[in-house]
Amino acid sequence: MAAAVASRRCVGLCFSGSLGQLAGQGNVSQIVKRSLSRTHNVLSVYKMVVVGGGAGGCATAAHFCREMGKGHVAIIEPSETHAYQSMWTLVGAGLKTLGQSQRPMSSVLPSKCDWIKESAVKFDPENNSLTTSSGKQIQYDYLVVAAGLQLNYDQVKGLTEALQSDPQVCSNYHAQYVTKTFPALEAVQSGNAIFTFPNTPIKCAGAPQKIVYLGEEIFRNKGTRDKIDVIYNTSLNVLFAVEKYAATLRNIVQKRHIKVNYRHNLVEVKPDSREAVFQLLDSEKGETTTFSYSFLHATPPMSAPDVVRSSPLVNADGWVDVNKHTLQHTQFPNVFALGDCTNLPTSKTAAAAASQCGVLKHNLSAVIKGKQPTHSYDGYTSCPLVTGKNKCVLAEFDYDGHPMETFPVDQSKERWSMYQMKAHVMPQLYFHGLLKGIYEGPAMFRKVMHLGMGEKKH
Ligand SMILES: Cc1cc2nc3c(=O)[nH]c(=O)nc-3n(C[C@H](O)[C@H](O)[C@H](O)COP(=O)(O)OP(=O)(O)OC[C@H]3O[C@@H](n4cnc5c(N)ncnc54)[C@H](O)[C@@H]3O)c2cc1C
Incomplete structure (x- = not known):
């Protein structure tokens, strides 16, 4: 009993002090995760909690696990299976199988993160805490919401x-x-x-x-x-x-x-x-x-998941309310979000989530160190408009609807090469780049393809 009380007190102290103590410190290994059983629920404390193990959540968790080490990042995700949903267009046309789009969730989530195989059912950002479907209470220093769409x-x-x-x-x-x-x-x-x-x-x-x-x-x-x-x-x-x-x-x-x-x-x-x-x-x-x-x-x-919509995290339209450039929450500075559940006024795609992840990881790292966000998301998104089993128009554009084409050709034309990108290259980028928190979108390729001179305006 004495141990439980001491442990519980430490949870409170560790948590309430940690945001301030960490500012400028950046030494996450000093943060101690503690858990204790209560009569009705289990309280866990993490430096970072990521909600959703889809495209955006998996990529973000992979990056921060590498940065923070084992045991400091938890990912809350109920599904046993991760799907590369972009492939479902080709599955529907009989060009790929459903199995090719799926992986066991355990194989894509970073091994250094704690996978809590449940749903988040209640968000309490005022108290830096959330509740899972089994009633577990999780406290965090930093929260990343990537719960996708319902x-x-x-x-x-x-x-x-x-x-x-x-x-x-x-x-x-x-x-x-x-x-x-x-x-x-x-x-x-x-x-x-x-x-x-x-x-x-x-x-x-x-x-x-x-x-x-x-x-x-x-x-x-x-x-x-x-x-x-x-x-x-x-x-x-x-x-x-x-x-x-x-x-x-x-x-x-x-x-x-x-x-x-x-x-x-x-x-x-x-x-x-x-x-x-x-x-x-x-x-x-x-x-x-x-x-x-x-x-x-x-x-x-579609909408953001009900549990997100009913939380204090959303704007009047029911989307997680983040700054469209920094991806930091407009009211809770220790909360960031990316992907489909956000209010970001761009087309909701995995390609967008990849670019958002690149920005989010720099900005959240800066905030953890007590600094201001440094990077700005331009709304980059992409849509490979497959128009036949060997043809594709690769649309890429920003918040203002300006094309941001990676290749030095007119991508508004139907092309065999863009179909090959969609069917064969993008799945590799997704599974081996994005989900591992390495691929941040094509900005670098675009620069190289346009010989560092900025892209050609068509
Ligand atoms: C048919 C189809 C075609 C597409 N084509 C393309 C394409 O060509 N190119 C492209 O870039 N994108 C495409 N997309 C879109 C792309 O799949 C999504 O934009 C991308 O997956 C968004 O990532 P996300 O992390 O926001 O959400 P998701 O990848 O959907 O992940 C959300 C995760 O959150 C979990 N979750 C939900 N609620 C909770 C909760 N309460 N607690 C914990 N976890 C929760 C879910 O289980 C899920 O794993 C396509 C999608 C579909 C369906």
Whole structure:
């Protein structure tokens, strides 16, 4: 009992003093992690806690584990499996297998971090603490939030039931449903093949239309194209946010007779009659229109996870509220965030998370040393717009929608080489560079490719 009380007191003292004591000290090995069992919960203290072991969280934890050593960084992640989700576009088109996109979580998380195989269920940033699903209380000096997005399939009436019961309804956004896409594409003989884009921010905003192009190509190769209407119903009013790439995509949809219906938002699926109901977003009377389908690829509405949305960490729109350049939280200076769950006004991609990680690690290291953030994120993001099984438009741009192309060629053109990058080079960069906290995006390559002279403006 005496030991427990002493230990508990030390937890309080270690923690309450540590932020101040550490400023300028930078000697993390002096921080002692202690744990003790209480009647109802377990209290652990870490120098750094990372929430989420996806692209951004894994990369960040890998870097700081190297810097701080064993036992000082905890990563909270409930999933047994890590997925390279970017590959799911190719899985949906039958060009890769789901297995190629997945690794056991234990094999990608850094060995020097403590993996707490649970969800964070409550954030208490005023007290530098959070609670996990088993009721464990974790205290930290520094918190990094990288909890990704929640897929809200249930916000579309009938969609979950349709995904579970109708073989012709699929979704590349979920490990369970992405393997339905290719068989469903192959099975279509005639009728409407419908692809949707929801009325919320989503991860990889290009992915809902990449599968349109791949699907259309599959129909052509199978000889069924003439009997199938390929329809892309999107909530947006443009094909792509950056005009340079949107122009190419408009040409492609015109040339390949893909019908695009803007401002159409999927609100209901009726698997029994194979009908999909769309809200017409520009209708003042809230009108809807119904399409019959013989194939439906649904991209679900998305949000930050509920537990993040209900925490003091978010802005009014429910996104973790960080400074768009430093990635430091606007209210809690010992909290940083990166990736899809943030308010960063750029396209939510793993490529963006890689660049963000590069900035975050410098800035968080500076803050740990009692200094000001030194690096600034420019909004870099990238979207390999696969337009066929050997073609890709590699979109790269910043916060202002200015292209930031890595290669000294016009990347708005469909290219075989960019497909090879997407299918073969990027997975290597992801698993062997990003997840190990080494790859920080292509800024260095871009400089080299443009002979250090800044990129060519197209
Ligand atoms: C079909 C598809 C195609 C894509 N294509 C591309 C592409 O071509 N290029 C590209 O760059 N990006 C692409 N992306 C997007 C990319 O996968 C994401 O942007 C990237 O994974 C974001 O990283 P993240 O760390 O923010 O989130 P994630 O990688 O999603 O990781 C979030 C992690 O947080 C965990 N988590 C959630 N809630 C909690 C909690 N309460 N407690 C603890 N842990 C929690 C989750 O289990 C998950 O492991 C694509 C995505 C999809 C689905």
